[in-house]
Amino acid sequence: MIQTHQQLLTTSEEYNTLFSKNEFYPLQKAYTTPHFLVLGLRFPGRNVALYIGRGNQYEGIFVSDKFPPSYLRVQDRLLDYARKYLVGTRLGKMEVDEKHFLALFHFKNEHTDNSFAFGYKDRQLFFVKQNKEEIYTSWNGETSSGKTIPDLVDTLLGGKPTVGIEKSSSWTLEQYFTDEQKKVSGKPLQKKKEKFLEKKLNNISNDLSSAEKWQLIEEDLLSEDFEFDEEQNNFHGHKVKFGSHLNVWQKRDVVFGKVKKLKKAEIILKTRLKETDEELSKVKVGEFEFEVTKEKVIAPLWQSSSAPKIKHNSEHNVKNFMIKNLYGTISLDAESNDWLRSQGSKDHFWFHIEDYPGAHCMVKTDDIGLLSGEDLSAIASMLRDYSQLEITVIPVMYSQLKNVKGLKGAQGKVTVKKAKYLRCNYVSWKEIITIG
DSSP states (O other), rough: OOOOOHHHHHHHHHTTTTOOOOOOOOEEEEOOOEEEEEEEEEETTTTEEEEOOBBTTBBBBEEESOOOGGGBOOOOOOHHHHHHTTSSSSSEEEOOSSSSSSSEEEEEEESSSSEEEEEEETTTTEEEEEEETTTETTTTTTTESSSOHHHHHHHHHHHOOOOOOOOOOOOOOHHHHHHHHHHHHHHHHHHHHHHHHHHHHHHHHHHHHHHEEEEEEHHHOOOOTTOOOOOOEEEETEOOOOOTOHHHHHHHHHHHHHHHHHHHHHHHHHHHHHHHHHHHHHHHHTTOOOOOOOOOOOSSSOOOOOOOOOOOOSSSSSEEETTEEEEEEEESSSHHHHTTTTSTTTTTTEEEEEEEOEEEEEEEEEOOOOOOOHHHHHHHHHHHHHTTTTOOOEEEEEGGGGGEEEEEETTEEEEEEEEEEEEEEOOOOOTTTTEE
């Protein structure tokens, strides 16, 4: 999946042969997947997709006639940026830098002299946009003038050539589509589920066989000639701990207590065995539900420009709010995001806009059913505004606080287990949510 410099030159030649009379063709669409930025161009009689790897083992530019299927597409900040500055323009040929793995495209909008370039540093995608005499560089989020794109890239990469002898790869986009299709197919998950349930059945059967030995233990205890050995604490594979200074009758009570627990365990295990066997039968004929594993979106080397923080008359940069009769808090910076997680019960619900940096919020309820679809759209819209985003369809993730953990050494960042996902349209949230 890591393209060599020579393979990038080959892609450039393939792409540039699409140009005939015109030097620029319309860039009509943009998509993002967890692994690629995809730009859609319209050539005479043919639509072409340029797949630009987002880094982290997905590095290079590939030409395809196939656009990413809907299940692969994600909406994130990179997509918003591409749609804002590239979609609707006319894109020109690809130029490949001789010193670095860098692809440059000229494009036209209301101004004719623009350029857009993609490259990689330490396995991360970076990009550069030049408009008139101003150049925006993603790695520091700054706009400068007076230099060229190659000069700025030389500064980033050290100035020395980074192109050398590289190992060739035969990886193709078709392999990528095939691999991703397998991930959302039920068959691999079905086999995995069957294997898991078969192992579970075996474990339950073994536990049941062990629990059923309560009958042997009880028979021993009721036998007239049964006597405790001084060192005896193992009864048909079940160890029993005796306290110090127990007499024979007290020891019998302890063992009878063990028998009672094993009887209960036998009933529970028989029920579990039946349920698991029925579940396995359904899985074998494909009657089961599965969730598609959500791929982690690869972030480019992109530094946000620092926006001035809003000051509040409180120790932390937060705002309290009320939705219906439920209280909540929204945090507005990284430090407050960490603080927020300590302010609620483990069962309260936490919300954030997926794949975007910005605000987090918590609603103090352990029943998500108390929030209607309109309420959830309002929460998403509030998060959008306080995160200073301009998207109209908001991808929200949420989970209970017990599933949200901070990342060590990364202030404000979290990992989320058992996350749920929503796509909400922007609404006038101030009519639904009261900010305190």
